Amino acid sequence: MERVPILKIGKTLFVSIQIDLQDESVMQLQEDLAEELAGTGAHGVIIDITAVEIVDSFIGRMLATIGSISRLFDAETVLVGMRPAVAITLTELGLSLRGVRTALNAEKGLALLNGSA
Amino acid sequence: MEELPIRTGNDVVRVRQQVRAVAAESGLSLVDQTKLVTAASELARNALVHGGGGMARVDVVTSGAGKPGVRIGFTDDGPGIADVDQALTDGWTSGGGLGLGLSGARRLVDEFELNSKPGSGTSVVVVKWSR
Numbered sequence: 571m572e573r574v575p576i577l578k579i580g581k582t583l584f585v586s587i588q589i590d591l592q593d594e595s596v597m598q599l600q601e602d603l604a605e606e607l608a609g610t611g612a613h614g615v616i617i618d619i620t621a622v623e624i625v626d627s628f629i630g631r632m633l634a635t636i637g638s639i640s641r642l643f644d645a646e647t648v649l650v651g652m653r654p655a656v657a658i659t660l661t662e663l664g665l666s667l668r669g670v671r672t673a674l675n676a677e678k679g680l681a682l683l684n685g686s687a
Numbered sequence: 688m689e690e691l692p693i694r695t696g697n698d699v700v701r702v703r704q705q706v707r708a709v710a711a712e713s714g715l716s717l718v719d720q721t722k723l724v725t726a727a728s729e730l731a732r733n734a735l736v737h738g739g740g741g742m743a744r745v746d747v748v749t750s751g752a753g754k755p756g757v758r759i760g761f762t763d764d765g766p767g768i769a770d771v772d773q774a775l776t777d778g779w780t781s782g783g784g785l786g787l788g789l790s791g792a793r794r795l796v797d798e799f800e801l802n803s804k805p806g807s808g809t810s811v812v813v814v815k816w817s818r
Contacts (some may be wrong), residue, residue, distance in 0.1 A: 590704065623721065627787040659725045665787060
């Protein structure tokens, strides 16, 4: 199983998913992020899915769960870089990703977290 | 064409990659490729999680009108589905999930056929046609 790295930049955790996600990798990411949030006191999480070709119901649910977990650590999650084809497919699948904020790209996501968007 | 085993989470990823490659080759649009790969991901996971593992078979097909398409067949030897209509209902889940896997996969493809009986496994065949 491949692991998704988490970078801490200032008060923000930055996750860029560059692998073909298998379920175990997403679950591991969820655990790793919770550990990082608890350990660093970060106030924001940016998940960049620019390179992610599909988000199915499981991956989508896990992303939403990451948003809920972050909130318990006083952190906000912003999903950035969703591909148009992924957005269309997710909507048709019936997944709304309520509870997760989105931004067009990492820069805008960061601005959203810093309250300057 | 090619039979792919579904025994691990990594096999689910391999099925997605194979479907993506065949769909791109058959001239499906990027959105249609994404829809088909997403449906394949849901169905492969079902075969793994609920069927205890299975097989996927990806074929290039041609419609009566001469349009190319991609057909994927999934089979497993799991416990089968007692109530197929219920299993295809949005929000119905056998446990844990959102209940969007099967119903969502059906929405993402052009043709969807599910055969299952308790005790004799499940087979799902889906087709996505190029527009």
